[in-house]
Amino acid sequence: MKCDECMPLLEDFLYNQVDGAAEKALAEHLPACDSCAREYALLQREQELYARSEVEIAPDFWSGVQARIASENRSGAQWFAGLFDAFRFAPIAGIACLMVIVGSIGLWRYLSPRTDHPVTAQVQNAPQVGVTTTAPEIEKGKIDWMLPYRPVSRSASRVYVRKIEKRAPATNVVVESKPLNNELDADSARHLEQVEMLLRSFKNSRRSNTLDLTYESGVSKDLLARNVLLRRDAELAGDEPLTRLLDQFQPFLVDIANLRDNSDSKEIHKVRERLTKSEIIAAVHSF
Amino acid sequence: MDTIRLAGKLGTFAQTQQRGAGGLLERAQQGDEEAFSLLFEQYARPISNFIYRMVGRGDLAEDLAQETFVRAYKKIRTLRLNDGTQLSTWLFSIAKNVVRESFRSQRIDQSQVGIDDVLPVSIRGDEPAPDERLWNKELQHMVQQGLQKLDPDKRQVFVLRVFQQCSYDEIAAITGYSMSKLKADLFRARTQMRELLRPYLEQSNEV
Numbered sequence: 001m002k003c004d005e006c007m008p009l010l011e012d013f014l015y016n017q018v019d020g021a022a023e024k025a026l027a028e029h030l031p032a033c034d035s036c037a038r039e040y041a042l043l044q045r046e047q048e049l050y051a052r053s054e055v056e057i058a059p060d061f062w063s064g065v066q067a068r069i070a071s072e073n074r075s076g077a078q079w080f081a082g083l084f085d086a087f088r089f090a091p092i093a094g095i096a097c098l099m100v101i102v103g104s105i106g107l108w109r110y111l112s113p114r115t116d117h118p119v120t121a122q123v124q125n126a127p128q129v130g131v132t133t134t135a136p137e138i139e140k141g142k143i144d145w146m147l148p149y150r151p152v153s154r155s156a157s158r159v160y161v162r163k164i165e166k167r168a169p170a171t172n173v174v175v176e177s178k179p180l181n182n183e184l185d186a187d188s189a190r191h192l193e194q195v196e197m198l199l200r201s202f203k204n205s206r207r208s209n210t211l212d213l214t215y216e217s218g219v220s221k222d223l224l225a226r227n228v229l230l231r232r233d234a235e236l237a238g239d240e241p242l243t244r245l246l247d248q249f250q251p252f253l254v255d256i257a258n259l260r261d262n263s264d265s266k267e268i269h270k271v272r273e274r275l276t277k278s279e280i281i282a283a284v285h286s287f
Numbered sequence: 288m289d290t291i292r293l294a295g296k297l298g299t300f301a302q303t304q305q306r307g308a309g310g311l312l313e314r315a316q317q318g319d320e321e322a323f324s325l326l327f328e329q330y331a332r333p334i335s336n337f338i339y340r341m342v343g344r345g346d347l348a349e350d351l352a353q354e355t356f357v358r359a360y361k362k363i364r365t366l367r368l369n370d371g372t373q374l375s376t377w378l379f380s381i382a383k384n385v386v387r388e389s390f391r392s393q394r395i396d397q398s399q400v401g402i403d404d405v406l407p408v409s410i411r412g413d414e415p416a417p418d419e420r421l422w423n424k425e426l427q428h429m430v431q432q433g434l435q436k437l438d439p440d441k442r443q444v445f446v447l448r449v450f451q452q453c454s455y456d457e458i459a460a461i462t463g464y465s466m467s468k469l470k471a472d473l474f475r476a477r478t479q480m481r482e483l484l485r486p487y488l489e490q491s492n493e494v
Contacts, residue, residue, distance in 0.1 A: 015452045045488055046481065050430065050449050052423055058349060061335070062327060065356045072357060 001025040006036045014043050188230055188242060195223055195249050196284045202256060203275050213259045213268070220256035227253055245287055248280050312374055316364050323363065327356055330375065333451055334382050340446040341386045343435045351389055355382045379451070379461045383443065390439065426487055433483040437476050444469045445476035 006029050012018045013026050030037050058064075198219055231246040255271045275281070311329075314322030334355055339348035358381050366377060434442050443462055447453040453461070458469050481488070 011448075012454075015454075017454050042481075042488070046477075046484070047449070049426060049484060049487055052426065061331060061349065061353070062324065064349075065327065065353045065360075066324075068353055068357045069360050072361065 001029040003029075003033060003036055006030070006033065007039065010036070010040050010043055014040070014047060187226075188234070191223070191226055191230055192245075192284055192287060194219075195227070195253070196281060198223060198256070199252060199275060199281050199284075203272055203281065213256070217257055217259050220253050224250070224253040224257055241287070245284060248278065248283065252278075252280065312363075312366075312368075316366065318364070323360060326374070330378050331356070333375070334378055336450060337379060337446055338382055338386055340431070340434055340450055341439070341442060342389065343431055347389065351385050352382070355385045358385065373457070375453075376457055376460045379447065379453070379457075383461060387439075426484075429484065429487065430480075433480050436483075437479060440464070441472045441476040441479075444472040445480065448473055449477075 006026060009018055009022060009026055013023065018026060030040055198216065202216055227246055227249050231243055231250070234242040234246060252271070252275060255274075259267065259271070311322045311326050315326055331352070335348060335352040338351045338355065339345065342348050342351065355378070359378055362381075366374075368374065368377070434446065437445060440462075444458055444464070447458045447461060448455075455466060455469065458464070459466055462469065464472070
């Protein structure tokens with residue numbers, strides 16, 4: 001064995017971790033090689049120094065470990081016991097959970113904008129056929145349709161229902177409202193009203209050669225944008241009558257929106273004529 | 288020669304401790320507390336030594352050693368010794384983790400070791416003379432100070448190799464280091480410690 005082979009094995013040899021053949025070779029090499037023997041002797045002396053003392057284990061060390069194990073077991077057992085204790089309250093907890101679930105469902109249904117509850121309305125004097133709402137703040141005739149569109153939260157409890165009221169001869173007759181299968185949501189109802197008012201206003205406007213249509217044009221642009229969105233929603237919801245109606249609005253809204261200030265009376269007249277022919281106002285009124 | 292005969296006296300910690308541990312382990316895994324206490328008796332000293340050398344404080348070392356055995360007790364049922372893994376390796380791994388967590392949580396100032404922090408030591412062989420006892424205590428303090436000056440990786444490798452006489456494979460299994468890293472760490476640690484203990488080495492040579 002050469003020195004460069006011997007040196008790396010000295011430590012293993014010291015700790016008795018060398019295989020049989022290498023051990024034999026080392027045992028033969030060390031007495032013959034001064035440098036390797038010196039290194040080995042140094043390792044031995046170091047090891048003796050390190051090994052001179054050893055940590056004494058405290059007599060109560062094991063009892064300390066036992067106490068900690070027992071404590072951990074106790075806490076584990078308490079956890080299990082607590083779990084079983086909890087089962088005693090399981091029926092009460094179950095009932096409470098059920099009540100919470102039922103309450104949540106009820107609340108959700110109550111807050112949902114679509115509802116199947118029939119709505120009755122007391123109509124004073126001459127009953128009207130058309131779109132009415134049950135929302136107190138949007139009473140028919142009091143709607144400022146010129147105001148810009150204000151979206152209504154879908155979570156609000158206000159519900160707008162398409163109603164067809166019976167013509168009643170007498171006053172103070174309670175008219176039974178007849179909810180249709182497809183209810184009209186607040187956005188659509190308001191939109192229909194605003195469009196109807198716009199078209200009616202445009203159709204009945206004073207006939208003159210020129211007309212300042214700045215305001216109508218602006219409102220028509222707003223309604224047109226809204227119309228596109230509502231039409232898409234109605235189509236997605238599968239509400240064909242509403243989709244068709246909104247489809248019919250679109251060309252008129254485009255025409256009115258495109259009328260320039262002080263437009264020629266011929267242009268205005270053409271739009272009016274088409275409006276009259278299409279009977280769109282009657283259609284929206286009876287919707 | 289004395290030097291060569293001495294080599295045969297030393298052996299790996301694992302080799303000596305593993306004998307007879309297999310049956311005890313099985314019993315301990317089946318919930319036999321007596322078997323666990325016997326295993327504990329076998330490993331309490333080396334594990335406590337390792338932890339003490341790592342943290343350098345007697346009170347903390349005792350606490351961490353207890354924590355190590357509590358963890359071992361909780362996990363021993365699920366222990367599977369595969370691929371020649373030994374029980375000692377498993378225990379040292381737990382101890383290493385406990386020490387590392389302690390370093391993280393307590394931010395031990397590793398360079399500060401008071402002489403009163405040294406655990407009570409038993410001197411091998413006959414009761415030494417008072418001056419030798421004093422020399423031993425001083426040596427013990429020097430060794431502990433030297434260890435605390437090593438960075439934790441090197442200290443870990445050095446303690447496992449020199450104090451616990453673990454093989455390279457065992458150290459690699461315990462620490463997770465590559466063989467090249469642990470050999471390099473060991474070489475540097477040994478050189479650093481040799482420098483520190485040179486006066487004592489010369490003194491012991493004279494003796």
